[in-house]
Amino acid sequence: MEKDEKKITIKDVARLAGLSKGTVDRVVHNRGEVSEESKRRVLEVIQQIGYKPNIYASLLASKKHYTLLCLIPKFCPGEYWELVYTGIGRAVERARNYNIGIDVISYDQFDRESFRRAARELLDRNPQAVLLAPIYRNDTLALTAELTSRNVPYVYIDSRLEGSGYLAYFGMPMYQSGYLAASLLTEQPDIREIANFRIDRGGAQPQDNPTLRRREGFMAYLKENFPEYRVYEDFIKPYDPEYNLRVLDSFFERHPDIRHIVTFNSRVHLISEYLEKRALKDRFVVGFDKLAGNLEGVRKGYIKFLITQRTETQVYRGITAIIEHMVFHTTPAEQDNFMSMDILTKYNVDYYSDIYEF
Numbered sequence: 001m002e003k004d005e006k007k008i009t010i011k012d013v014a015r016l017a018g019l020s021k022g023t024v025d026r027v028v029h030n031r032g033e034v035s036e037e038s039k040r041r042v043l044e045v046i047q048q049i050g051y052k053p054n055i056y057a058s059l060l061a062s063k064k065h066y067t068l069l070c071l072i073p074k075f076c077p078g079e080y081w082e083l084v085y086t087g088i089g090r091a092v093e094r095a096r097n098y099n100i101g102i103d104v105i106s107y108d109q110f111d112r113e114s115f116r117r118a119a120r121e122l123l124d125r126n127p128q129a130v131l132l133a134p135i136y137r138n139d140t141l142a143l144t145a146e147l148t149s150r151n152v153p154y155v156y157i158d159s160r161l162e163g164s165g166y167l168a169y170f171g172m173p174m175y176q177s178g179y180l181a182a183s184l185l186t187e188q189p190d191i192r193e194i195a196n197f198r199i200d201r202g203g204a205q206p207q208d209n210p211t212l213r214r215r216e217g218f219m220a221y222l223k224e225n226f227p228e229y230r231v232y233e234d235f236i237k238p239y240d241p242e243y244n245l246r247v248l249d250s251f252f253e254r255h256p257d258i259r260h261i262v263t264f265n266s267r268v269h270l271i272s273e274y275l276e277k278r279a280l281k282d283r284f285v286v287g288f289d290k291l292a293g294n295l296e297g298v299r300k301g302y303i304k305f306l307i308t309q310r311t312e313t314q315v316y317r318g319i320t321a322i323i324e325h326m327v328f329h330t331t332p333a334e335q336d337n338f339m340s341m342d343i344l345t346k347y348n349v350d351y352y353s354d355i356y357e358f
Contacts, residue, residue, distance in 0.1 A: 008049055016049065017041040022268040027328070028057045039330060064102045068322055069122050071132040072240075073109035078292050080266040080311070084133070084157065087315025095319065098327050102319070110201050112136055123254055126150075129322045131315070133158040153325055159210040160336070167325060168332040170318040170339065171311040174210045177266060178217025181286045182304045184343070185260055188284050193230050194222075195251065195261045197271055200235035201333055214264040214288070232258065238267055248274045261285045266305070272297030290344075291354075298349045306344040308352075314339055 010028070014021045017039055026034050027042040070088050075081035088102060095102050105125075107118035115136050122130065123146055130147060132154060134140040144164050147154050153167040160169040185194065196218075198211070222229050234251050236244040248271075252258070261271060261283055268287025272294075275283055281301065287294060290308040297303040321332045344352055 012049065013042060015044050016045045017021045036333070040333065043324070043330065057253050058297045061264070064099065065265060066098070066128040066326060067125065068095060068100055068102045068129045068131065068319065069120055069125060069127040070102065070104045071130065072104060072106055072116060073133070073135070074106045079288050080291060081286055083290070083311040084315050087312035088319065090312065091316050091319035091323075092353065093322055098323060099328065100323060109135055110140065115139055123147075127152060129326060130154040131157060131318055131322065137161060153322060155322055156312055157318050159213065159285050166335070168318065168321045168337060170314040170321070170337045172314075172341055174213035175217040175220075175343075177216035177288070177307055177309075178219075180217075180341060181214065181288075181305075181307060182218040182221035182225075182344075183262075184307075185262055185284065185286050186222070186229070188260060191229065191260050193255065193258045195255065195258045195262070196231055196233045197248075197261065197263050199265050199267065200237050211264040211350075213312065218262065218264070231252055236267075236270055238270070244270060244274065245277075249278075252280075259283055264288045266291055268303055269293030269297050272300070272302035275298065275302045295344070295349055298344055300345055301346055304345065306349070308342045308344055310339055310342075 010021055010024050017024065017038075019041065022040055023034060024042050027039050028046075071087075072084050073081050075085065085104065088104060092102050105118050105122050108114035116139055119139060119142075122143070130152060132140070132143075133321050134156060140161060144154060144161070144166070148165050156166050156169040156171070158171050159174055160166065160171070185191070196215070218233070222231070230299075232251075232255055234247055235245055259282060260352045262285070263271060266287075266289035268285065268289075269291060271285055271287070275281070275285070276297075283302070285303045286305045286307070287297075287303055290306070290311070293301065294306055298306050313343060317337065324330050325332075342352065
């Protein structure tokens, strides 16, 4: 049955929240002293029953338009950042209800100067809020320092820069996800050597990146539990299959006994595609992220474990936190909102759904 929003009153909100009408009124209009618990209860009820308080009507009636800018890397179809873009798209309608427009500024993640240009464009457009994924640490800190000086709230997704003044972070605990990958990989028998294939970024190596934090967690687990294990690394390119074929052939010619492989980026399908091409079914591979190519590698048995995150949900929740901050002037209960790490194998991959917890 559809809700009849015209019949829902502030009295209904107060009754369902178990609070007085005065308390609800103070939360709705952001005036007076209200405990965080009371504020949470009121906002939960408002969301559940679809109450539209006067503040909504005031916003919609006003001529003022707010801008939320999202700063993310460019992507090709099927890549990780497409999932982020999908999450942004799902939040557009909700933001529009509050006269908040969402726009995306993108940059080449393999070009540091491209990030700097995108950051300058973002500042020139004077947003009221920002959603971003930090890759280049120093440049991101310069950007967020300027946002802070302008009193512009910002939310991190994918990874975060600890110690900076962000409103909230929504995403996987990156260090712990690397720790988990090491645990899964080292449970296998007859392991002494491990291959780690990283992405060759040319002269644009990031200063902060989820793959680096994952690698730190992975190496920490080995140091604590299997210090005798040795990790060999090599670099592949995301858009050069012939180059990758030569690199991987050469690697396994030099290390024919390595059977255990890990990647910390989202492109583990590059490894599974190589293994399929060379008919190498005896490798044990652990990778990350719910990309179509990665899922196919799991189905075919070339990827044993795929550690995934609910990317679209993370993005939607990040934007929701910004909206509630702009409209109700609320701060998320937690600054760091760590979300689930799901483990997929060929036995559950076809039953896994990234259910949008919206």
